[in-house]
Amino acid sequence: MLPFQLNIQNLSKSYHGRCIWKGLNLTLSSGRIYCLMGPSGIGKTTLFRILLGLEQADSGSFFLSPSQQERLTAVFQEDRLCEAFSPLDNIMAAAGKALSKDRAIAELCRLLPSESITRPVCTLSGGMKRRTAILRSLLAPSCGILMDEPFTGLDENTKYQVIEYIKEKAGQRLLLISTHQEEDVELLEGILLRPFEEFAAK
Amino acid sequence: MSQPFLRKGGILLFWAAVWQAAAFMIDNSILFVSPIDVIRAFLSLIPSSDFWISIGCSFGKISMGFLGAFFSGMAAGAVAYRFPLFREFAEPVILLIKSIPVASFVILALIWIGSQNLAVFISFLVVFPILYENTIAGLENTDQGLLEMAQVFSFSPMRKLRFIYLPSVLPYVTVGCRIGLGMSWKSGIAAEVIGVPSHTIGENLYMAKIYLSTGDLFAWTIVIIFVSTCFEKLFLLLLQKGVRLCFRFS
Incomplete structure (x- = not known):
């Protein structure tokens, strides 16, 4: 993947x-990790939604230069997992053909107890769901990942x-992570x- | 484990005793039969081949109508969700089907298609709107957040169907089936009593009415309850098995 930039211009x-x-x-x-901070309600989630194409900005634009084949993926503020399916299914469904089953299992086992990866998501704890959502965003093919407060509900360790x-x-991808800490x-x-900052002051 | 079983058995025995006592006091086998009379009627039915043929015929027809409504109701519901114009056009028809009394439909169906396939048609008509509406309700209740997730991760339409729409629709469809299964049997048998097609449960009920044989009426009623409960349990079990198969992806 060639280095690229995400330009946000005059977005309102x-x-x-x-x-x-x-x-x-x-x-x-690309290739860097950015941490987005700011008080609640300042519009971090809205910015993410616009960048993901889920919402329209009133004016201004954003673009990748040079433009990329792969798209931006995300960890949403909520987990947004398919609750009836296992973490393995959730990850395979999002990653598609890019990820073999064996590799998916190996990666899941790095962050989750191995007995949990074939159980339905609805039987998992909050922290396990969060980790599954993070794994999904990292294992699906993408040029960048937007993570909206990804560490909520995770204990220190x-x-x-x-x-x-x-x-x-993360590799050569662009990571934008919002956090309060x-x-x-x-x-x-x-x-x-x-x-x-400047908008909050007003 | 056996404690609640014994308790239930005891309660049933108590009511059977009450029934027997009431029959003993009324002492009229047309107005009110005793449990012993019902068992006697039942025993006399079992050896006859007509008994089994009737059950088979009614079962086949009613379940055919139900299954037809199950599949086409879900399909039509999905189309209606996808194409709002179709839904608007279908709305008055569905409303009509739901509000016309079953008895009117039976007579209309008798004129149109005759008595032999009456129960198929009637159980279809009763179940179709339930499945249609529940499918739409389930689809409308789909988690918008998950749909956005599918957009972000570029889910194919098939994947969206399987991972998002299907799990959302299933609880609604299951409830629809629970209601529809009972109603298809009740309305199917009622149609048979009016149309009197040969070799059916409805015909036997009709005969019980003509000969005022209350024992037969009770015996057949027990048969209907038994067969419809079996069908309901079996169908819901199969539905659950199918669902579990669906939810196992990798």
């Missing part, structure tokens, strides 16, 4: 007449384990972004 969004942010500019490079795994699997930025060796 308002909800019910209330302006969330106006003229947001960001340039992000699991979080360290997950962070190491993310760093290992300064500590995470250091652990991820990420680049801190606070693009919403």
Whole structure:
């Protein structure tokens, strides 16, 4: 994969007449981990939704240059797993042909107890579901991953384990991770972004 | 394990005793039969081949109508969800089917298709709207968040169907089946009593009415309850097995 940039230019969004942010500019490079911080309700999730194509910005644009074949995937704020299926099924369904079953099992076992990977997701604990959602985003083919508060519901040790795994699997992809904890930025060796500061002041 | 079983058995025995006592006091085998009379009627039915043929015929027809409605109701529901215009056009027809009394349909069906396949038609008509509406309700209740997830991870339509739509529809369809199974039997038999097709349970009920043989009526009623319960349990079991097969992907 060739290096690329994600350019966000002059992006504006308002909800019910209330302006969330106006003229947001960001340039992000592939192969790096960015940590997005800012108080709740500032529009981090909205930015992710726009970048994923789930919502339209009022004005402005964003693009990848050079443009990429593969798309952006995500860890949503909620887990959004198919509850009746096992973690293995969830990951295979999202990754498609790019991932063999043996490799999927091997990767799942790195973060989950092996007995849990063939159980229906609805029988798993909150933390296990979260890890499954993180695994899904990392194992599906993509050029970049947006993670919306991925560490909620994970205990300290699991979080360290997950962070190491993310760093290992990120590769040349672009990672944008929103978080509320300064500590995470250091652990991820990420680049801190606070693009919403000026809008919050208003 | 055996404690609740004994308890239930005891309660049943108690009511059988009450029934027997009531029959003893009324002392009229047309107005009110005793459990012993019913057992006697039952025993006299079992050896006759007509008894088994009637059960087989009614069972075949009613389950055929039900299965037809099960598959076509789900298919039509899916089409209606996908194409709102189809749904708008179908709306008055479904409403009509639901509001017309079964007895009117039976007489209409007698004129149209005769009595032999009456029960197929009637059980189909009763079950179809239930499955149709429950399928739509299930699809409408699909988790929007999961659909967005499928969009982000580029799920194919087949994958979306299997991983998102099917699990969302299944509880609704199962409830629809539970209701529909009971109703298909009740309405199917009622249609047979009106149309009197030969070699059916309905015909036998009709004969019991003509000859005022309350014992036979009770015996046949027990048969209907038994066969329909068996069919219901069997169908729901198969449905569950099918579902489990669906949910095992890798």
